[in-house]
Amino acid sequence: MFQCIGYAAQDAASPLAPFSFERRDTGPHDVHIEILYCGVCHSDLHQARNDWSNSLYPMVPGHEIVGRVVGVGAQVTKLKAGDYAGVGCLVDSCRECAACTADLEQYCLNMPTPTYNGRERSGEALTFGGYSDQIVVDQRFVVKIPDTLDLKGAAPLLCAGITTYSPLKHWKVGQGQKVGVIGLGGLGHMGVKFAKALGAHVTMITTSPEKGRDALHLGADEVLVSRDADAMAKSAGSFDFLLNTIPVGHDMNPYLGLLKLDGAMAIVGALTPLEPVLGAHLIMGRKSIAGSAIGGLAETQEMIDFCAEHGILADIEMIAIADINAAYERMLKNDVKYRFVIDMASLKEAAAAA
Amino acid sequence: MFQCIGYAAQDAASPLAPFSFERRDTGPHDVHIEILYCGVCHSDLHQARNDWSNSLYPMVPGHEIVGRVVGVGAQVTKLKAGDYAGVGCLVDSCRECAACTADLEQYCLNMPTPTYNGRERSGEALTFGGYSDQIVVDQRFVVKIPDTLDLKGAAPLLCAGITTYSPLKHWKVGQGQKVGVIGLGGLGHMGVKFAKALGAHVTMITTSPEKGRDALHLGADEVLVSRDADAMAKSAGSFDFLLNTIPVGHDMNPYLGLLKLDGAMAIVGALTPLEPVLGAHLIMGRKSIAGSAIGGLAETQEMIDFCAEHGILADIEMIAIADINAAYERMLKNDVKYRFVIDMASLKEAAAAA
Structure with a gap:
């Protein structure tokens, strides 16, 4: 010792x-x-x-x-x-x-x-x-x-890096896909960088227009302010994958409406009870809500090497x-x-x- | 006319x-x-x-x-x-x-x-x-x-047939897999028959020991009474896939505990609000809750032909x-x-x- x-x-x-x-x-x-x-x-x-x-x-x-x-x-x-x-x-x-x-x-x-x-x-x-x-x-x-x-x-x-990299890889995010990153904090800002580097079209989904502007500087292609009902309606059914970094329970129903047929939303932040989801929002469109925790050690090394290759840092x-x-x-x-x-x-x- | x-x-x-x-x-x-x-x-x-x-x-x-x-x-x-x-x-x-x-x-x-x-x-x-x-x-x-x-x-x-057949096929249920069918009604009884015919090991998960006995007659390999905390604990982390036929919102947390790593539970019955799920129950084990609605027409024909081949009827x-x-x-x-x-x-x- x-x-x-x-x-x-x-x-x-x-x-x-x-x-x-x-x-x-x-x-x-x-x-x-x-x-x-x-x-x-x-x-x-x-x-x-x-x-x-x-x-x-x-x-x-x-x-x-x-x-x-x-x-x-x-x-x-x-x-x-x-x-x-x-x-x-x-x-x-x-x-x-x-x-x-x-x-x-x-x-x-x-x-x-x-x-x-x-x-x-x-x-x-x-x-x-x-x-x-x-x-x-x-x-x-x-x-x-x-x-x-x-x-x-x-x-x-x-931690923040691998927590967002791993689900993006697991759900095969890449070119030609529209990906939403929900929430802009330690996790969300890494999610934007990784989704972008993986070739996806990246939308920051946030309650705050100011955070939206920040996300554009981080590389997001677009901002969707979740409190803007019109904008949310216009984006309905358009996302292949949502990376949900909100750290506490929240109403996920509006986000499910954003997903395409067979779309998935991965929860990486909220360990606490999630608010009730309407069953119909999953059933109509065969959508799913999943969770993802950090990553394995091999994948963590892969992520670090990916960051070195693409110049990604927090x-x-x-x-x-x-x-x-x-x-x-x-x-x-x-x-x-x-x-x-x-x-x-x-x-x-x-x-x-x- | x-x-x-x-x-x-x-x-x-x-x-x-x-x-x-x-x-x-x-x-x-x-x-x-x-x-x-x-x-x-x-x-x-x-x-x-x-x-x-x-x-x-x-x-x-x-x-x-x-x-x-x-x-x-x-x-x-x-x-x-x-x-x-x-x-x-x-x-x-x-x-x-x-x-x-x-x-x-x-x-x-x-x-x-x-x-x-x-x-x-x-x-x-x-x-x-x-x-x-x-x-x-x-x-x-x-x-x-x-x-x-x-x-x-x-x-x-x-309806009951294709609603249960489609998710079992979509989530690739088959031989070597342990599948749970939650709830024994019109949907559940078809779920048991299909999962069995697809080659899976099938467990009827029900609140009622009597329904459990009925499920064995329908072809289930095993019964898990969800009110039996010991039995639930013994089955923790053992299921590849859960077909959830309960027609109303309910506490899904105990069922999530039954899933293996990367396991999925498909909701086919409850269109109404589902009760809160603990985020940690999805995150720890990369589990997912999804929905599934009936099936397309080509798959409905496939299901009918599968029934004819395997002698499956309601x-x-x-x-x-x-x-x-x-x-x-x-x-x-x-x-x-x-x-x-x-x-x-x-x-x-x-x-x-x-």
């Missing part, structure tokens, strides 16, 4: 504060990473504050991790010291079930091990995330970040770790375009000051 | 009663059918009573029609006088849209013409359904019933037309196994008595 420093929530009510803890030594299959940047996901905030009633404390949040490999175990072939590496939402899974053997570790039938707010498979030890100076992760759960990719903008790819605002609590407050007001990323160099200063 | 007799609802409150009306003469593309039997669909009752607030009166219900061809137009190649024929839920569609040209007339983008409770495309005339002695329908919307198929048990195939209870109002009351109590079929020979007696 060795000593690490980070920022942790000690309970649901207190702000995050400096925290020292131990991580395991680098095992034969492990990669030891010096964390350079960590994206701030909305779920960090929910879990730090126990909004989902499943929080384990102390909690070091963070699952959009990029850094530099500083050491690898003897069996590690995928990365070497000096490489840039990324770690996303998972650090382990059973590796034996139908999902794991199909490279879908995120759906591990024996529950994957989350990067934080979980327990190591080997015992009772809590997992600690990326708001810290270092991490040790099995190579299967580490992706390689090409040198050409800007590390700061790459951090959010590990739009970020850099913060120091000491600003994390203020950043959470701003996230609650949707006051971020589109992802906060913590510069982990600030951790040492914060730790020294504490 | 020529004179027909039938049974009609004159308004939402009155019972069905004898009714005389006119149908068009047999045009060049039309098939003139003497109706022998007509199945009684739950939607007949809802529409006769204006439960969906879209009823047009007078209404002659009935869209599970089988009979004998008594005449055909000059351009008709598909059927000839003396053939047995079937007519289902549709008698016309635009024939030009993407759905119609893909043989999916049920999803016609310009709205298909329902067999009753609709208007002819050519004008304002109401369409009148199968609770009548004769019908004239364009050959595209008529299927041929092989002589080997029992006509009484075949009538419900035209389980029916024959009634006289004069008993239709009493039958509706029994349907409201789920007191039918599993479909009433009207013997249209009784219509002449009823008309004579009236």
Whole structure:
């Protein structure tokens, strides 16, 4: 075991504060990473504050991790010291079930091990995330970040990126298709970029004309303001696929009306109860509502390589770790375009000051 | 025009009663059918009573029609006088849209013409359904019933049959798959027969152990009583596909838990608002809820031929037309196994008595 420093929530009510803890030594299959940047996901905030009633404390949040490999175990072939590496939402899974053997570790039938707010498979030890100076992760759960990719903008790819890339690929979004991205936040802004890079005609569907204008700058071809009943009616039955990034339950019926025959809407944000859908809206047109969670590790690597090839990065605002609590407050007001990323160099200063 | 007799609802409150009306003469593309039997669909009752607030009166219900061809137009190649024929839920569609040209007339983008409770495309005339002695329908919307198929048990195939066959085919149900049919009524009992004939392992999922026993007689391999929490937990994550025939909104969350990774549940019965689903139940396992409506005409013919090949028929209870109002009351109590079929020979007696 060795000593690490980070920022942790000690309970649901207190702000995050400096925290020292131990991580395991680098095992034969492990990669030891010096964390350079960590994206701030909305779920960090929910879990730090126990909004989902499943929080384990102390909690070091963070699952959009990029850094530099500083050491690898003897069996590690995928990365070497000096490489840039990324770690996303998972650090382990059973590796034996139908999902794991199909490279879908995120759906591990024996529950994957989350990067934080979980327990190591080997015992009772809590997992600690990326708001810290270092991490040790099995190579299967580490992706390689090409040198050409800007590390700061790459951090959010590990969650927001793969969460939107995976469903677009699964539902075979591509050229000749009309795709709607519903909601413009951390997920939505990545959805626009990926759908566009995959060759689709991309419409940002938002309640806010201002967000619509922003989406055009991100590459969207069109904006559909969902509060504009006329515009919604004109777009009825015209979409092949909808990527729904709204993070809370909402009325999905108007969106179902936008889908073509056999169209699908994938929910990637709302884990909470969805509002009632009229059965007829699914039956008439054989439409479907599906869900999708992050992506497997092979697909995460594919997504990172796709980003390097197409020059795709998240739009970020850099913060120091000491600003994390203020950043959470701003996230609650949707006051971020589109992802906060913590510069982990600030951790040492914060730790020294504490 | 020529004179027909039938049974009609004159308004939402009155019972069905004898009714005389006119149908068009047999045009060049039309098939003139003497109706022998007509199945009684739950939607007949809802529409006769204006439960969906879209009823047009007078209404002659009935869209599970089988009979004998008594005449055909000059351009008709598909059927000839003396053939047995079937007519289902549709008698016309635009024939030009993407759905119609893909043989999916049920999803016609310009709205298909329902067999009753609709208007002819050519004008304002109401369409009148199968609770009548004769019908004239364009050959595209008529299927041929092989002589080997029992006509009484075949009538419900035209709606209950195709409504369950089509989603099982669309979601590629077959050998090696575990399929659940939720609910045992007119639709559910056909779902069990089709899923079994397609080679799947079939589980009847029902609130009632008694219905479960009935399903075993229909060919189900297994019964899962949805009120049995232990049994539900044991079956978690084990189903490839669920055919949900429940005709009203209900809590779908427990059923989603039964699906495997990438599993789908198709709603075929509930047109009304569905109860809230937890987003996490879709996201964790990339599951989907979809809808499916009847089937196109080509697929309806395929289904009829499949039934002839596999000896599949609906389980029916024959009634006289004069008993239709009493039958509706029994349907409201789920007191039918599993479909009433009207013997249209009784219509002449009823008309004579009236």
